[in-house]
Amino acid sequence: MKKTIGFIGSGNMGGAIIGGLVGSALVAPNQVIVSSQDNESLKALKEQHSIRIAADNRQVAAESDILFLAVKPNIYNVVIDEIKTAIKENVVVVTIAAGKSLSDIEERFGRKVKVVRAMPNTPALVGEGMTGICANEVVNVAELTDVKNIFDSFGRSEMVAEYMMDAVTGVSGSSPALVFMFIESLADGAVRGGMPRQQAYKFAAQAVLGSAKMVLETGKHPGELKDMVCSPGGTTIEAVAELEKNGFRSAVISAVQTTIEKSIAMSKPKEN
Ligand SMILES: NC(=O)C1=CN([C@@H]2O[C@H](COP(=O)(O)OP(=O)(O)OC[C@H]3O[C@@H](n4cnc5c(N)ncnc54)[C@H](OP(=O)(O)O)[C@@H]3O)[C@@H](O)[C@H]2O)C=CC1
Numbered sequence: 540m541k542k543t544i545g546f547i548g549s550g551n552m553g554g555a556i557i558g559g560l561v562g563s564a565l566v567a568p569n570q571v572i573v574s575s576q577d578n579e580s581l582k583a584l585k586e587q588h589s590i591r592i593a594a595d596n597r598q599v600a601a602e603s604d605i606l607f608l609a610v611k612p613n614i615y616n617v618v619i620d621e622i623k624t625a626i627k628e629n630v631v632v633v634t635i636a637a638g639k640s641l642s643d644i645e646e647r648f649g650r651k652v653k654v655v656r657a658m659p660n661t662p663a664l665v666g667e668g669m670t671g672i673c674a675n676e677v678v679n680v681a682e683l684t685d686v687k688n689i690f691d692s693f694g695r696s697e698m699v700a701e702y703m704m705d706a707v708t709g710v711s712g713s714s715p716a717l718v719f720m721f722i723e724s725l726a727d728g729a730v731r732g733g734m735p736r737q738q739a740y741k742f743a744a745q746a747v748l749g750s751a752k753m754v755l756e757t758g759k760h761p762g763e764l765k766d767m768v769c770s771p772g773g774t775t776i777e778a779v780a781e782l783e784k785n786g787f788r789s790a791v792i793s794a795v796q797t798t799i800e801k802s803i804a805m806s807k808p809k810e811n
């Protein structure tokens with residue numbers, strides 16, 4: 540890809556996308572330009588990935604063909620107000636903010652800019668991201684393909700209707716936090732059984748990684764894969780019964796539902 544890819548914001552998600560993108564070799568490091576308020580993270584990104592650091596947000600806006608807004612949702616309006624007179628005529632703006640709709644972004648720019656709305660996740664950093672994507676009608680097929688290729692370069696992505704973006708936020712945007720809690724809990728259980736902690740994290744994480752791969756690669760229903768682990772009268776069914784007793788599935792469903800509700804609440808208009 541010959542385009543310049545810009546990032547405003549170099550925090551957890553911006554940093555993960557930059558790391559994944561540069562690692563994938565889809566673009567050369569000097570095609571990536573970043574600005575942020577956080578000089579420490581900019582320095583670290585430059586040292587690690589040899590990308591270009593801009594003097595300010597307007598420089599990134601002026602040079603980018605594809606411009607990622609990777610700041611917190613409550614900073615979007617400030618950043619858009621700052622850059623809206625600096626962007627290139629045909630720039631594709633990519634928003635990754637929870638609860639920011641395509642029309643929120645268009646309205647703030649005050650004109651029909653090309654906008655792609657994406658919900659990625661931090662596993663992008665290790666090439667295993669999952670991203671839901673939608674776009675407004677002025678983004679053409681070639682532009683959308685370029686943006687999708689960026690997300691595909693560090694994992695998987697799928698086009699979804701915009702109304703599904705709140706569910707995407709729950710099931711893959713936020714869910715890594717829940718999975719990390721699950722891994723931590725599995726490891727705590729193993730530590731309780733006498734395993735050294737670092738070793739327990741490795742065993743737990745590899746079990747989760749392998750289980751996820753089985754879902755993706757066998758195409759079998761997760762319930763069938765669970766049944767394959769549960770020997771009659773064995774150890775696993777004891778754990779399954781214990782989790783059911785404690786409302787595990789219901790707790791996870793409610794947790795995802797709360798992220799969806801929060802994402803919807805965040806999209807309600809507020810001034811800043
Ligand atoms: N974290 C995640 O897992 C995911 C996050 N997202 C979305 O990504 C976006 C960023 O989240 P996340 O990376 O976690 O947040 P972070 O706070 O980690 O990163 C935001 C970055 O923007 C910088 N920043 C703040 N104000 C400005 C400004 N005016 N101009 C330029 N840079 C600025 C921050 O600097 P400083 O730290 O100095 O304030 C920081 O580097 C959010 O909109 C979020 O909804 C989407 C999917 C997953």
Ligand SMILES: O=C(O)[C@@H]1CCC=N1
Binds near residue numbers: 637708712713
């Ligand atoms: O917690 C958040 O709001 C962001 C969006 C999805 C993951 N992190």
